[in-house]
């Protein structure tokens with residue numbers, strides 16, 4: 001893995017891992033530490049990346065309510081507030097959306113407008129709370 005701070009290819013994997021189990025690396029050039037999520041939009045999340053992406057996917061694709069999604073995530077031992085899921089939708093919807101290859105979510109006509117509204121094919125789609 002190259003260093004996300006100085007782009008040097010000289011990183012060494014450390015023995016320890018993050019609290020969520022992500023591999024950690026130390027850069028020999030700038031001596032900073034990073035992990036697998038450093039430099040990604042998922043860095044500093046309190047839940048694993050797949051949980052956040054699943055929450056967004058379940059909300060957007062299957063239109064599940066916040067309560068249903070919270071219960072499903074709770075089975076994996078994680079919880080979130082009802083303000084968190086809309087924030088994740090706004091942040092991760094382009095990454096979670098299955099846009100046609102070579103097209104961004106915006107080009108394919110889907111993006112999160114604000115909060116609970118999602119634009120799909122040019123139409124606003126309201127998500128259940």
Ligand SMILES: [Zn+2]
Pocket residue numbers: 003004005006007008027028029030031032
């Ligand atoms: Zn570095």
